[in-house]
Amino acid sequence: MKMLDTAAFRLEPWQRELIHTAAIVNGGLETDEHSDSTPHILWWGGAYSELLSMCVDKIRGELIIADSDPRRLRKSAAMMDNARSVRLMTLSDLSRDANVIEPLLQGALLRDIDGYIALEEKLRFGVERSPAVSDGWASRILMDFTLNRVDAEDEKQVLGEAFRALNVTGCVVCAVLVSDEPLTSHHTVRSAPAGAPLRLPSETAVIAAFEQAGFHGITFHWSPTAASAIDRIGDAEVRMCTVKAYKGKQGPCWELGQAVIYRGPWLEVHDDDGHAYRRGERVAVCAKTYDLMMRAPYQGAFLGLRSMNEPPLGQAAPFDCNTPALRDPKVTKGLAPFQGAQAAACCSTESGCC
Numbered sequence: 001m002k003m004l005d006t007a008a009f010r011l012e013p014w015q016r017e018l019i020h021t022a023a024i025v026n027g028g029l030e031t032d033e034h035s036d037s038t039p040h041i042l043w044w045g046g047a048y049s050e051l052l053s054m055c056v057d058k059i060r061g062e063l064i065i066a067d068s069d070p071r072r073l074r075k076s077a078a079m080m081d082n083a084r085s086v087r088l089m090t091l092s093d094l095s096r097d098a099n100v101i102e103p104l105l106q107g108a109l110l111r112d113i114d115g116y117i118a119l120e121e122k123l124r125f126g127v128e129r130s131p132a133v134s135d136g137w138a139s140r141i142l143m144d145f146t147l148n149r150v151d152a153e154d155e156k157q158v159l160g161e162a163f164r165a166l167n168v169t170g171c172v173v174c175a176v177l178v179s180d181e182p183l184t185s186h187h188t189v190r191s192a193p194a195g196a197p198l199r200l201p202s203e204t205a206v207i208a209a210f211e212q213a214g215f216h217g218i219t220f221h222w223s224p225t226a227a228s229a230i231d232r233i234g235d236a237e238v239r240m241c242t243v244k245a246y247k248g249k250q251g252p253c254w255e256l257g258q259a260v261i262y263r264g265p266w267l268e269v270h271d272d273d274g275h276a277y278r279r280g281e282r283v284a285v286c287a288k289t290y291d292l293m294m295r296a297p298y299q300g301a302f303l304g305l306r307s308m309n310e311p312p313l314g315q316a317a318p319f320d321c322n323t324p325a326l327r328d329p330k331v332t333k334g335l336a337p338f339q340g341a342q343a344a345a346c347c348s349t350e351s352g353c354c
Contacts, residue, residue, distance in 0.1 A: 012191050013190070013191065013228065013229075013230035013231070014189075014190070014191035014192060014230055014240070015050075015191070016223070016225055016230075017223050017225070017226065017230055017239070017240035018049060018050060018051060018054070018175075018240065019054070019223075020221075020223030020224075020225075020226075020242075021051060021175045021221075021223075021240065021241075021242045022051055022054035022055055024173065024221050024242045024244075025051065025054075025055050025058075025142060025173055025175075025242075026054075026055050026058045028140060028171065028173055028244075029041075029055060029058035029059055029060070029140075030058060032060060032061065032139070032140065033060055035139075037139070038061045038062060039060055039061030039062070039139050039140060040061060040062050040064075040137055040138050040139045040140070040167075041059060041061060041062065041063045041064070041138065041139070041140050041141075041142065042063075042064050042066060042094075042133060042137070042138040042140070042141045042142070042165060043063065043064070043065045043066070043076070043083075043142045043144065044066050044067075044094070044141055044142065044143045044144065044146050044162075045066075045067060045072075045091075045142075045143055045144030045145055045146045045149070046065055046066070046067030046069060046072030046073050046075070046076045046144065047065075047072050047075040047076035047079065047144075048067070048072060048144045048145050048146075048149065048193060048195075049144055049145060049175070049192075049193055051142075051144050051175060052065075052076055052079060052080075052144065053079060055142075056079050056080060059080065061139075062084075063080060063082065063083040063084070064083065064084050064085075064086055064133060064137075064138075065077065065080065065083050065084070065085050065086065066085075066086040066087075066088055066094060066132060066133065067086075067087070067088060067091065068087065068088045068089065068090055068091040069091075070087055073085045073086075073087055086099070086132045086133070087099060088132055089101065090154075091146065091149055091150055091154075091158075092150050092154040092157045092158045092161065093132075093157065093161060094131070094132050094133040094161040094162075094164070094165050095127055095131040095132060095133070095161070096127050096131075096132060097127075097130065097131065097132035100127065100130045100132075101123060101127070104119075104122055104123055105119075108122075133161075133165045134165070135164055135165065136164075136165070136166065136167045136168070136170075137165055137167070138165045138166050138167065138170055139166075139167055139169075139170050139171075140170060140171050140172075140173065141162050141165065141166060141170065141171075141172045141173070142173050142175075143162070143172065143173070143174040143175060143176070144175055145175050145176060145177065145198070146158060146174070147174065147176050147199070147201065147206070147209075148176060148177050148198040148199055148200065148201075149195075149196070149198065149199075150199065151199060152199060152201075155201070155209055156209070156212070156213070159209055159210060159212075159213035159215075160213055162213070163213050163214055163215065163247060166247045167247070168247060168248050169246070169247065169248050169295070170246070170247050170248075171244060171245070171246050171247075171296070172210075172215065172243075172244065172245045172246075172247075173242060173243075173244050174242065174243040174244075174245070175240070175241075175242055176201075176206060176240075176241060176242075176243060177189060177192075177198060177200055177230075177238055177239070177240055178200065178201060178202060178203045178206055178238070178239055178240075178241055179200045179201070179202050179203070179233070179236040179237065179238050179239075180202070180203060180229075180236060180237045180239070181202065181235060181236040181237075182202050182205070182236075183200045183202075183233060183234075183236055185197075186198055186199050186200075187200055187233050189230070189231050189238055190230065190231040191230070191231075200233070200236075200238055203220070203239075203241075206243060207220070207243075210243065210245045211272065214247070214249075214250060215245035215246060215247060215272075216245070216246055216247075216248065216249040216271065216272035216273075216292070217244070217245065217246040217272070217292075217296070217297040217298065218243065218244070218245040218246075218272070219243070219244045219245075219297055220241055220242075220243060221241060221242040221243070221244065222239070222241050223240075226239050226240070226241065244297065246296070246297065248292060249272060249273060249288070249289075249292060251288055252288070252318070253286035253287070253288055253289070253318065253319035254286055254287040254288070254313060254316035254317070254318060254319055255286065255287075255316055255317045255318065255319040255320065255323070255338055256286075256287045256290070256306070256307060256310045256311065256313070256316055257306075257307030257309060257310055257327075257331045257332060257338045258284075258285055258286075258287065258290040258304070258305065258306050258307060258310070258327075258332070259282045259283060259284055259285060259304075259305045259327035259331075259332055260277065260282075260283055260285055260289075260290060260293050260302040260303065260304055260305065261280060261281065261282050261283070261302060261303040261305065262277035262278065262279050262280070262281070262283070262301065262302055263279070263300075263301055263302065263303065264279045264280070265279075266279065267279055271289070271292075271298075273289070275289065276325070277302070281326055282305065282326055282327045282329060282332075283325060283326060283327065284323045284324060284325065284326065284327035286319035287313060287316065287319070290304060290306075305327075305332045306332065307331055307332050307334060307338070308332070308333055308334025309334045309337075309338075317338070
C-alpha cells in the first residue's frame with residue numbers, strides 16, 4: 001500500500017471520503033476557469049458538510065447558494081462574499097424563494113375564502129416572476145448531500161428541479177451517501193454533520209433516479225478507499241460517492257452524414273439513448289449525438305468523423321432511424337450521398353428511438 005493510501009486510512013472515514021469528493025468538485029471548477037463564458041454555479045445544500053469550505057478557493061463566476069435552513073445559509077455566506085444566498089421554502093424546490101414570498105405576505109388579510117384565493121394567486125405570480133433559480137441558469141450544480149436530506153417522495157422533484165435549472169450542456173455533481181442494500185427508514189451516519197437522520201438510497205436507486213430525470217453520462221466516482229464503508233447499518237454498508245450527470249440529450253435528430261468510432265477498451269458500450277457502439281466500428285449518428293460524443297463525459301472515448309458534404313444544420317434532413325447502424329466510409333469522405341434521409345423525422349419524441 002502506498003504511503004498516501006496509508007495516511008488516508010488514518011483519517012476518520014467521513015473526512016477521508018469527503019477529501020476525495022472535494023477533489024472531484026475542484027477538478028470541475030478548474031475546468032470552468034478555462035470556459036469562454038462566465039460559469040453560473042449553484043451550490044445546493046448550503047454549508048451542510050465541509051465540502052464548500054474545501055472548494056471555496058476554486059469557485060469563479062456567479063454563485064448561488066441555496067438551502068431551506070437559514071443557519072446553514074449564514075454559515076456559507078460568511079465563506080463567500082460574492083455569493084447570492086437563497087432561502088428556499090423547501091429544500092427540494094428551487095422555484096420558491098422565501099425572500100420573494102415573505103414581502104407578499106405582509107399586510108395580507110385572510111378574512112374569507114376570497115382573500116385566501118387572492119393571496120394564493122399573488123404568491124403564484126410572485127414565484128413565477130422571480131423564481132429562486134431561473135430555468136437554464138446554472139452551468140454547474142453542486143449538491144451537498146441534498147438527496148440524503150429529502151424524503152424519498154421528494155427525490156423526483158429534486159432531480160427535476162436540477163434538470164430545469166441547468167443549461168442545455170450543464171452538469172450536476174452530487175455528493176451522496178448510498179447503501180449497498182435497500183434501507184427503508186432514515187438513519188444517523190457515523191461522523192456525518194449534526195442534524196436530522198439521513199435517507200440512504202441504494203446505489204442502483206440513485207442511478208435509476210438520475211436516468212428517469214432525463215440525465216445522460218451518469219457516472220459513479222468512488223475514492224481509492226471506498227471499498228471500506230464509512231458506516232454499517234444492520235447488514236447494509238454505507239459509502240460516500242460522487243455522481244456526475246449531464247443534461248443535453250433531448251431534442252431533434254438531424255442527418256449530417258456523421259459517424260463516430262468507439263476506441264475501446266470494452267467490446268461494446270451503450271449510451272443513455274440505447275445506441276450501441278462496438279469497438280472499432282464506424283457508427284452512424286445524428287448531429288445531436290455526435291456533439292454529445294465529442295464533449296464530456298465521452299470526450300476522448302470516440303473518434304469523430306464528419307462528412308465532407310455536411311450541409312448547414314438549418315438545411316439538414318431529419319435523421320432516419322432506418323439509416324444503417326454502420327456508416328459507409330464513402331459518406332464521410334463525400335463520395336456517396338447520405339442514406340435514409342426522409343421528409344418526416346422518425347427520430348421524433350413519439351417514436352422514442354433517440
